[in-house]
Amino acid sequence: MKPLIITIIALGLLQTVKGQTINWKTIDSSKHIVTAGFEWDYSLSFSAGYGYKLNTKLPIVLSLNFTKASGENLLDDFKTKIGGQIVLLNQPTLKGVITLNGIYRRFENDLVRLQNIGSELKGTFGYYKPKWLVACEVGFDKAILTHFKHSDTYKKDIYQNVKDGWYEPATGGNFSYGLQTGYSFKKSDITLNFGKVITQDFKTTPLIPFYLRLGYNYKFR
Amino acid sequence: MALKSFTALGLILTLLVSCEKKNEINDPDSLVPKTVVEDPGLPSIEANGAKLHAQAFGPQDSTLVICIHGGPGDNYQYLLNTISLANEGYRMVYYDQVGAGLSERKPKSYYTSFGANGINNIFYDELKAVIGHYKTHPDQKVILLTQSWGSILATGYAGKYPAEIDGLILAEPGGFKWDDVITYVKASRSFNLWSELLNDATFFDQFITGKETEHAILDYKALLLSSRNDIVGDFGSIIGTNKQYYPNVRDGAVISAAAYEIADKYKPDFSEGIENFNKKILFLYSEKNKAYPDSWAQKIASPLPNKQIVKINGVGHSGMFDQLNTWNNITQPLLINYLNSIR
Numbered sequence A: 001m002k003p004l005i006i007t008i009i010a011l012g013l014l015q016t017v018k019g020q021t022i023n024w025k026t027i028d029s030s031k032h033i034v035t036a037g038f039e040w041d042y043s044l045s046f047s048a049g050y051g052y053k054l055n056t057k058l059p060i061v062l063s064l065n066f067t068k069a070s071g072e073n074l075l076d077d078f079k080t081k082i083g084g085q086i087v088l089l090n091q092p093t094l095k096g097v098i099t100l101n102g103i104y105r106r107f108e109n110d111l112v113r114l115q116n117i118g119s120e121l122k123g124t125f126g127y128y129k130p131k132w133l134v135a136c137e138v139g140f141d142k143a144i145l146t147h148f149k150h151s152d153t154y155k156k157d158i159y160q161n162v163k164d165g166w167y168e169p170a171t172g173g174n175f176s177y178g179l180q181t182g183y184s185f186k187k188s189d190i191t192l193n194f195g196k197v198i199t200q201d202f203k204t205t206p207l208i209p210f211y212l213r214l215g216y217n218y219k220f221r
Numbered sequence B: 001m002a003l004k005s006f007t008a009l010g011l012i013l014t015l016l017v018s019c020e021k022k023n024e025i026n027d028p029d030s031l032v033p034k035t036v037v038e039d040p041g042l043p044s045i046e047a048n049g050a051k052l053h054a055q056a057f058g059p060q061d062s063t064l065v066i067c068i069h070g071g072p073g074d075n076y077q078y079l080l081n082t083i084s085l086a087n088e089g090y091r092m093v094y095y096d097q098v099g100a101g102l103s104e105r106k107p108k109s110y111y112t113s114f115g116a117n118g119i120n121n122i123f124y125d126e127l128k129a130v131i132g133h134y135k136t137h138p139d140q141k142v143i144l145l146t147q148s149w150g151s152i153l154a155t156g157y158a159g160k161y162p163a164e165i166d167g168l169i170l171a172e173p174g175g176f177k178w179d180d181v182i183t184y185v186k187a188s189r190s191f192n193l194w195s196e197l198l199n200d201a202t203f204f205d206q207f208i209t210g211k212e213t214e215h216a217i218l219d220y221k222a223l224l225l226s227s228r229n230d231i232v233g234d235f236g237s238i239i240g241t242n243k244q245y246y247p248n249v250r251d252g253a254v255i256s257a258a259a260y261e262i263a264d265k266y267k268p269d270f271s272e273g274i275e276n277f278n279k280k281i282l283f284l285y286s287e288k289n290k291a292y293p294d295s296w297a298q299k300i301a302s303p304l305p306n307k308q309i310v311k312i313n314g315v316g317h318s319g320m321f322d323q324l325n326t327w328n329n330i331t332q333p334l335l336i337n338y339l340n341s342i343r
Helices: A005-011 A152-158 B002-018 B076-088 B108-112 B115-134 B149-160 B178-188 B196-206 B215-226 B240-245 B253-266 B294-301 B324-341
Strands: A032-040 A044-054 A060-069 A078-090 A094-108 A112-128 A132-150 A165-168 A172-185 A188-199 A210-220 B022-024 B044-047 B050-057 B064-068 B091-095 B142-146 B167-171 B281-286 B307-312
Touching: A032 A060, A078 A112, A094 A132, A094 B196, A112 B196, A132 A188, A172 B196, B044 B115, B050 B115, B064 B076, B064 B115, B064 B149, B076 B091, B076 B324, B091 B115, B108 B115, B108 B253, B115 B149, B115 B253, B142 B149, B149 B167, B167 B324, B178 B253, B178 B294, B196 B215, B215 B253, B281 B294, B281 B324, B294 B307, B307 B324
Parallel strands: A165 B022, B064 B091, B064 B142, B142 B167, B167 B281, B281 B307
Antiparallel strands: A032 A044, A032 A210, A044 A060, A060 A078, A078 A094, A094 A112, A112 A132, A132 A165, A132 A172, A172 A188, A188 A210, B044 B050, B050 B091
């Protein structure tokens, strides 16, 4: 009787999303991108980020992103990403983008505190116009190394010989696939990402196997 | 320049982490205790084709009280306060159902291969085998002391084998008809979208994933998921003086998923045949379980023919057993009265 059916029904869609969605057609004259997002990213979350466009032949944006999960405890669950995006296919309207991020994330409940170092690789291919974009995206999020620190409650009431410390091999990994779309005006983009998540064995899914992100970008020189 | 800085930071982090001794996520006892298969020193019995974690207390030939835990996929540790009934002369029997607690794990396909007979072949046959293992003479009475899913299972069993059971103690079965079970599960898990509780249940899915065969990982995740539920009023147990018997707790993720899948597919009615069970039934429910109001208790108990319904104040779903004060002062006296009445 464990499955959170009601939660799944209540959420409807939703889950992880991978940093910034950029309309590459409108970024030429900008150097800085500030982003904000409201999303289902393994939980209801808020995110903020910054991107810096390098002066290179193939467009590259370096980015930093912070995602905070909702809940009563302020900073027990969060995720930070640092990485970048490069446009490898750079046709006038068709573009193919590779995103690579390093991840540090933290989770804590009554029983355990988890700290993880992970990585994220995403490919995006889509159609980009000055006013709008539509693209498909496929990503893989790998939890490479995780540090477990169990609470006294866990050790006293559940399992006294639990081993704290770093765990390997990789403790987790999830694939995601979906669509991204956006509308651009003046110096702004409003973006929407949505899709499904499946674990790396392709047989099981996270409790809520969807992702959704509503994002806003502000671009300036 | 920025790229070089990022690379350097990554290398430093990698070096720092790689200097420390690491644990193996797949080790059977790193995050959760070993099962009876991995640790032969644990008390166990063979029943229905599986090695079950089980033990018994009290005089061997006296009335058997078989304790059946919830879940599916939970364990009997939270029922251990009831060991004190052994001092009243009862033979108290505890067992972790197959795939749950510290009992043997089976692959999901083992359970689902039974199809429509899954509930019968997995749980009823297992209970029959457990009773058979501990029964020392044909006239020995058998009482089922149960909670949550255990009460659903026990009701189904008593409906199927009414002559084999002499007493039934039920505590907050979510429902007997599958639609009622679903309704209860939804009500008991309808977490606020903004709450820490929902966040705690879902956010760690990006840290740990396990294949269907990686029981230790999946069981660990199940344990984190079920550790707290404010809706049903369970805030953690105080096992009290009985705790020394079992400090090790483990959930069974695969049996939980498989049982749910089987039941959802075949939609069993666990109250089938219970009208033929003519012995007295004690039906308990709690004050603090918000998903189990008085009206739900009355509705769920309605198919039970000869029952006494009692509300236990001050506790939630499991508290009537796992809260020592409530057990000593309220539940145990109630159960002793009931057991005396059917002697």
